Amino acid sequence: MLQINFLRDNKQEVIEKLKVKNFDASSIIDEVITLDDNRKSIQQESDELLSRANSIAKEIGVLFKEGKGTETNDLKEESAQIKEKTKSLQSTLSDTEHQIWEKLVQIPNIPHFLVPNGKSDADNETIKEVGEIPQLPDNKKPHWDLCSQYKLIDFELGNKITGAGFPVYTNKGAKLQRSLISYFLDKNIDDGYEEFQPPYMVNEDSAFGTGQLPDKEGQMYHVTADNLYLIPTAEVPVTNFFRDEIINKADFPIKCTAYTPCFRREAGSYGKDVRGLNRLHQFDKVEIVQVQHPKDSYETLDVMVNHVSSILEELELPYRILRLCGGDLSFTASLTYDFEVYSAGQDRWLEVSSVSNFESYQSNRLKLRYKDENGKTQLCHTLNGSALALPRIFAALVENNQTDNGIKIPKALQEYTSFDIIE
RNA sequence: GGAGAGAUGGCAGAGUGGUCGAAUGCGGUGGUCUUGAAAACCACUGUACCGCAAGGUACCGGGGGUUCGAAUCCCUCUCUCUCCGCCA
Missing domain, CATH: 3.30.930.10 (Bira Bifunctional Protein; Domain 2)
Known part of the structure; x- marks a missing residue:
């Protein structure tokens, strides 16, 4: 399996070299990169929400310790909303990751420059x-x-x-x-x-x-x-x-x-x-x-x-x-x-x-x-x-x-x- | 096949709801000391993703659930170990 970052950085070269293996990589590489861009933005959004949820949990912990347990309701409400959102983000994320994987395993290894052209x-x-x-x-x-x-x-x-x-x-x-x-x-x-x-x-x-x-x-x-x-x-x-x-x-x-x-x-x-x-x-x-x-x-x-x-x-x-x-x-x-x-x-x-x-x-x-x-x-x-x-x-x-x-x-x-x- | 126990960082091994990515020991790396080495002492020491960076997120066998919050509670799967039986 090739690495996505390698495909990003060397797209044209990979496409050229895979022609030697009689494999047309032009569209699949674009698909992988698009999916990966997608993945990044989903993850970023999800990470931010999770980060907020983590700090809410800490705040609630502090409030309980100080005996202010009754003041936590708003925070709990926010946390519940975040959970709702991250749940769907996480499932989109794993779908996207799976799609990327399915594309990546279809791309063969890149031939060395010594490999001659040929069909059989x-x-x-x-x-x-x-x-x-x-x-x-x-x-x-x-x-x-x-x-x-x-x-x-x-x-x-x-x-x-x-x-x-x-x-x-x-x-x-x-x-x-x-x-x-x-x-x-x-x-x-x-x-x-x-x-x-x-x-x-x-x-x-x-x-x-x-x-x-x-x-x-x-x-x-x-x-x-x-x-x-x-x-x-x-x-x-x-x-x-x-x-x-x-x-x-x-x-x-x-x-x-x-x-x-x-x-x-x-x-x-x-x-x-x-x-x-x-x-x-x-x-x-x-x-x-x-x-x-x-x-x-x-x-x-x-x-x-x-x-x-x-x-x-x-x-x-x-x-x-x-x-x-x-x-x-x-x-x-x-x-x-x-x-x-x-x-x-x-x-x-x-x-x-x-x-x-x-x-x-x-x-x-x-x-x-x-x-x-x-x-x-x-x-x-x-x-x-x-x-x-x-x-x-x-x-x-x-x-x-x-x-x-x-x-x-x-x-x-x-x-x-x-x-x-x-x- | 029957019965039971367990799965935590390179290894060993704590941790049973909050400041735990995780004590401690060993190992490893760097340093001090030494002519050199050992010993001792000090510091550092998991992986992946996002980010120029600061930093953030995830991971304590896999998956799901409860909860504001899970290594810790519940369900489920897988695997390993011990004892018994069978057997090369």
């Missing part, structure tokens, strides 16, 4: 491509075939017990999965992140804080009996650790990592995109989250990008980094780098990480602040990224490393798997 993922900008695309023999297979051949994943069993998009990992598939989780967490911890195991369900306030509500309500599984949401990513619980907090400046940057399963309804997905591990309702992910001082957040974003790169290089996976265009950038992000690995069995690039700076957009919702040099509270910046999402890494590893004799495990993982080939 076709317009994303490739900024780096690393590694050789493996040349596999003609009898190469996609991971779903390999997973069934080597008994790594039982998709049918998942269908039976839950439904499509809920795979059952078996045997060395399960071990590989567990190894990847440990490996990713260790890499993140080595880079200075603190490990957490958060809850897998969050309340409404948390889902709002990171921007899942109200924008993406239908994407989450909702446990209605208890009004809790299954997390779509660890970003939600972990970033919400800091909701309603004022951070000590010396604690910047705050670096958290967490492994969690992620639950997504993925309503509307279909076709070859969802085959095998490509798109699941439940999947595993190791997330990194940082809370940073605004002046350092973009430097931090680059550091996070380099960190994710180093993991992919160690796993010997060919990857590319994309800078998302305005049309593909999420509602809440200012700048996002997507990582895609090349999965040679299906000859496709698969997104395995998305690293974003949200600037103060989440912080404003979260009320996540720090005190500046002058002792004034300011909003922090939040960032997060996947390091990394498991299923597509799994798919790419299996596809790229297939040989006639089995699937080879990259060196970096062998100490975790305790095997170097799946036969």
Whole structure:
């Protein structure tokens, strides 16, 4: 959520920048400012009346103390009138505040100046491509075939017990999965992140804080009996650790990592995109989250990008980094780098990480602040990224490393798997 | 699931109708003292909104009510804790 005063002071700039996200903000900003002007004058009027009411109450108190209780009737009468008036003012005020809120949550975050124009993922900008695309023999297979051949994943069993998009990992598939989780967490911890195991369900306030509500309500599984949401990513619980907090400046940057399963309804997905591990309702992910001082957040974003790169290089996976265009950038992000690995069995690039700076957009919702040099509270910046999402890494590893004799495990993982080939 | 207790500032913990945005302690910041540190002492130390400022307003879990006046009384919701039962 953007701050009203920011919108007031930078109206034209905001309108221009939001065009990159294909969002026309011209009228909504005016509406917000008008409503806010309204709010101010209502509040001013109400505050004056309340101030008078407060002093009346004090006067009456003094009169009673002096034994002049009979002289209070006029004051009581005035107070009753004030109460009448403030009651309606207060209700108009809260209506107005609600209207402002409803407008504000519709305005997306402002894109960073590096974000390219564009309508869809076709317009994303490739900024780096690393590694050789493996040349596999003609009898190469996609991971779903390999997973069934080597008994790594039982998709049918998942269908039976839950439904499509809920795979059952078996045997060395399960071990590989567990190894990847440990490996990713260790890499993140080595880079200075603190490990957490958060809850897998969050309340409404948390889902709002990171921007899942109200924008993406239908994407989450909702446990209605208890009004809790299954997390779509660890970003939600972990970033919400800091909701309603004022951070000590010396604690910047705050670096958290967490492994969690992620639950997504993925309503509307279909076709070859969802085959095998490509798109699941439940999947595993190791997330990194940082809370940073605004002046350092973009430097931090680059550091996070380099960190994710180093993991992919160690796993010997060919990857590319994309800078998302305005049309593909999420509602809440200012700048996002997507990582895609090349999965040679299906000859496709698969997104395995998305690293974003949200600037103060989440912080404003979260009320996540720090005190500046002058002792004034300011909003922090939040960032997060996947390091990394498991299923597509799994798919790419299996596809790229297939040989006639089995699937080879990259060196970096062998100490975790305790095997170097799946036969 | 049954019974009970509670929710106050960064934390602990007073406050049961008026001068309470809230005692006190701890913590934190600044200062005095000291070669330095500790100790001691002094001062400051919640958030948000309006206002150039002075200042004003709101907030003692959320919402509503009683009253001239509510942290304090009433209703309601939510959450937490303790005991019992069940259970990983």
